[in-house]
Amino acid sequence: MQRNDALSRIEALTKELNDHNYKYYVLAQPSISDFDFDQKLAELAALEKDYPEFLDPDSPTQKVGGDITKQFKTVRHKWPMLSLSNTYSEKELKDFDERIRKVLGDDFEYVCELKFDGLSISLTYEQGVLTRGVTRGDGTQGDEVTSNIKTIKSVPNKIKSGHFPDLFEIRGEVFMHRAAFERLNKERLENDEIPYANPRNFAAGTIKLQDSSEVAKRPLDCFLYFLYMDNRDRLFKTHWESLEAVKSWGFHVSEHTKLCRTIDEVLQFISYWDDARHKLSYDIDGIVIKVNSYAQQHELGFTAKSPRWAIAYKYKAEEVETILKSVSYQVGRTGAVTPVANLEPVQLSGTTVKRATLHNANEITRLDLHELDTVMVEKGGEIIPKIIGVNKDKRVPDTKQIAYPTHCPVCNTVLIRKEGEAVHYCPNELGCPPQIVGKIQHFISRKAMDIEGMGNETVEVLYKKGLLKQISDLYQLHHHKEELEQIERFGEKSINNMLLGIQKSKERPFQKVLFGLGIRYVGETIAKKLANSFKNIDNLIQASVEEIAAVDEIGERIAQSVKEYFSNTLHLHQVEILKGENLQFAIIEEEFQLNSNKLADKSFVISGVFEHYSREDLGKIIVQNGGKLLSGISAKLNYLVAGENMGPSKLAKAQKFNIPIISEVELIKMIQ
Ligand SMILES: NC(=O)c1ccc[n+]([C@@H]2O[C@H](COP(=O)([O-])OP(=O)(O)OC[C@H]3O[C@@H](n4cnc5c(N)ncnc54)[C@H](O)[C@@H]3O)[C@@H](O)[C@H]2O)c1
Ligand SMILES: [Zn+2]
Numbered sequence: 001m002q003r004n005d006a007l008s009r010i011e012a013l014t015k016e017l018n019d020h021n022y023k024y025y026v027l028a029q030p031s032i033s034d035f036d037f038d039q040k041l042a043e044l045a046a047l048e049k050d051y052p053e054f055l056d057p058d059s060p061t062q063k064v065g066g067d068i069t070k071q072f073k074t075v076r077h078k079w080p081m082l083s084l085s086n087t088y089s090e091k092e093l094k095d096f097d098e099r100i101r102k103v104l105g106d107d108f109e110y111v112c113e114l115k116f117d118g119l120s121i122s123l124t125y126e127q128g129v130l131t132r133g134v135t136r137g138d139g140t141q142g143d144e145v146t147s148n149i150k151t152i153k154s155v156p157n158k159i160k161s162g163h164f165p166d167l168f169e170i171r172g173e174v175f176m177h178r179a180a181f182e183r184l185n186k187e188r189l190e191n192d193e194i195p196y197a198n199p200r201n202f203a204a205g206t207i208k209l210q211d212s213s214e215v216a217k218r219p220l221d222c223f224l225y226f227l228y229m230d231n232r233d234r235l236f237k238t239h240w241e242s243l244e245a246v247k248s249w250g251f252h253v254s255e256h257t258k259l260c261r262t263i264d265e266v267l268q269f270i271s272y273w274d275d276a277r278h279k280l281s282y283d284i285d286g287i288v289i290k291v292n293s294y295a296q297q298h299e300l301g302f303t304a305k306s307p308r309w310a311i312a313y314k315y316k317a318e319e320v321e322t323i324l325k326s327v328s329y330q331v332g333r334t335g336a337v338t339p340v341a342n343l344e345p346v347q348l349s350g351t352t353v354k355r356a357t358l359h360n361a362n363e364i365t366r367l368d369l370h371e372l373d374t375v376m377v378e379k380g381g382e383i384i385p386k387i388i389g390v391n392k393d394k395r396v397p398d399t400k401q402i403a404y405p406t407h408c409p410v411c412n413t414v415l416i417r418k419e420g421e422a423v424h425y426c427p428n429e430l431g432c433p434p435q436i437v438g439k440i441q442h443f444i445s446r447k448a449m450d451i452e453g454m455g456n457e458t459v460e461v462l463y464k465k466g467l468l469k470q471i472s473d474l475y476q477l478h479h480h481k482e483e484l485e486q487i488e489r490f491g492e493k494s495i496n497n498m499l500l501g502i503q504k505s506k507e508r509p510f511q512k513v514l515f516g517l518g519i520r521y522v523g524e525t526i527a528k529k530l531a532n533s534f535k536n537i538d539n540l541i542q543a544s545v546e547e548i549a550a551v552d553e554i555g556e557r558i559a560q561s562v563k564e565y566f567s568n569t570l571h572l573h574q575v576e577i578l579k580g581e582n583l584q585f586a587i588i589e590e591e592f593q594l595n596s597n598k599l600a601d602k603s604f605v606i607s608g609v610f611e612h613y614s615r616e617d618l619g620k621i622i623v624q625n626g627g628k629l630l631s632g633i634s635a636k637l638n639y640l641v642a643g644e645n646m647g648p649s650k651l652a653k654a655q656k657f658n659i660p661i662i663s664e665v666e667l668i669k670m671i672q
Pocket of ligand 1: 020021023024025030031032033034035037038064065082083084086113114115116117118119120121136172173225288312
């Protein structure tokens with residue numbers, strides 16, 4: 001390679017890897033596999049070795065991948081939080097073993113541990129009380145996410161027994177069990193939120209939420225695997241001993257840990273878990289091998305990025321080849337068209353795979369997919385397998401390239417693509433059967449209107465009979481009893497049950513109705529936030545994008561989508577009919593009681609997470625004492641009530657306008 005070519009390749013790889021780091025650590029939405037990422041990183045490292053003059057100290061090969069988001073307080077680590085060097089090959093693992101033996105001789109042990117696929121966390125305990133939880137960040141400093149860590153049941157807030165030091169740090173991996181992931185991800189799909197590709201990304205995305213009550217709804221777990229404290233080596237001689245102690249203090253330490261004296265024993269452990277890992281309830285992506293003795297660890301030392309006394313052996317995501325039989329296109333309730341590959345059934349990671357997702361048109365183009373292609377299918381942590389490549393050597397001659405349809409596969413309307421989005425939509429909201437049926441099914445679902453006596457199949461049948469064309473038709477069904485009775489297998493009792501269920505749904509609170517409308521990106525939680533902030537549908541319909549986006553946790557994208565929904569006269573018309581049917585379109589305010597006038601003429605904004613009261617309670621306290629509650633900070637605001645993890649932009653704004661920042665305790669003092 002020419003010197004110039006090397007430089008441009010180094011620059012291109014650096015840019016690409018930085019971009020992937022951002023997607024992986026900050027957005028928790030990576031777009032390439034770990035294996036591909038690691039190969040590119042290895043390519044960059046090799047080039048930097050050949051051309052040391054081009055080595056940039058900021059290169060991704062020199063830095064710990066960072067997740068600092070600025071939404072949290074940044075905290076410096078007392079001991080740096082490094083990464084691990086990694087390998088996918090036995091040969092490189094043996095090289096590692098030889099390097100170690102050169103320094104230490106043969107008198108040492110390895111501790112082999114599972115490599116949990118989550119995100120690293122560092123917990124500080126003072127006098128046995130959890131005082132701080134910090135993410136790895138760039139290795140030197142990370143985000144402080146203590147209140148989110150406190151929602152994890154297996155992390156003790158207070159140590160109950162054992163002889164533990166006054167001050168120590170304990171490090172481990174936060175992760176999500178596969179079952180919880182599948183359940184919650186299914187909900188996200190139903191709510192039209194972007195699903196996470198795997199439990200790791202879900203856990204990483206969750207730890208970075210601003211709202212700890214939302215974190216609490218997503219069960220996380222945590223395994224601990226490192227202990228740090230001053231003079232640690234006086235108390236413990238080995239990593240193994242420290243793990244035993246940590247376990248006795250009540251921390252969750254994995255039981256699948258083994259002491260090995262030779263590299264062959266290590267390889268056996270690796271090969272055992274390659275198979276056995278599928279039976280665990282959580283994902284691991286490899287095995288970590290650590291030199292056990294602390295004295296020997298010191299002898300070996302560190303590189304800028306990782307310890308020399310440890311290495312991660314990573315399992316390559318399993319992949320198999322099979323034949324692409326066809327591609328089908330599914331139309332969802334929002335009109336989004338998703339391509340699905342139908343495959344010749346094949347065994348992969350213990351399950352039979354018949355279908356794989358193709359995401360969108362870009363993906364089909366990227367793969368250059370042809371009919372009857374032999375494709376490579378991968379199943380990593382993902383629930384749905386995906387096609388990662390095509391074996392072009394096996395391509396059948398003269399086969400046609402897969403062409404993404406220009407028209408809706410169901411109703412034949414021309415598909416559209418919104419700016420900046422990869423997904424195609426069928427815009428025929430009122431005439432496209434899967435959209436109509438899907439919307440009504442969503443409306444009656446448990447989390448929305450929870451209509452008893454009516455299931456998804458009933459909706460389909462009633463749609464086919466012409467009795468249901470839009471949501472509001474549900475409330476006309478009682479006029480059609482005769483037609484209902486003529487439907488096969490639909491007895492009088494079931495009909496009455498269903499009609500009663502529909503009638504009862506009129507009592508469902510506003511937030512559920514709002515969720516039931518199926519506005520894009522408005523899931524359960526967002527619907528609740530919107531309902532509580534705007535109180536009734538008319539306020540919401542009239543709100544500007546800026547006003548909607550001013551609500552906590554609601555971004556521009558959601559606000560745009562809400563505005564767009566209510567700009568459509570057809571939707572407004574539906575809302576009018578449903579109002580006429582007496583559905584709940586306003587929140588039922590609790591009987592209002594004015595306790596005092598101590599906060600009269602004063603305005604407040606509440607932000608962050610509080611120790612004693614929930615945000616809602618604080619809001620009530622303010623209003624019940626005559627104060628005014630606002631959602632955005634302006635120069636006219638009187639007080640900002642701040643808890644933990646307040647957004648930095650709010651803080652900056654408050655400081656800019658010189659607005660007094662008070663704690664919950666100070667607020668309570670004002671009314672006493
Ligand atoms: N797909 C992408 O776009 C993308 C982008 C960035 C990084 N990545 C992946 O992430 C890797 C880099 O991430 P990394 O720096 O966290 O390295 P890593 O995940 O390869 O290994 C280090 C991490 O392993 C974890 N770990 C799990 N179990 C452990 C145990 N028992 N003992 C010690 N540590 C344990 C710790 O969190 C530690 O920080 C890359 O090599 C790549 O595979 C992928
Ligand atoms: Zn259509």
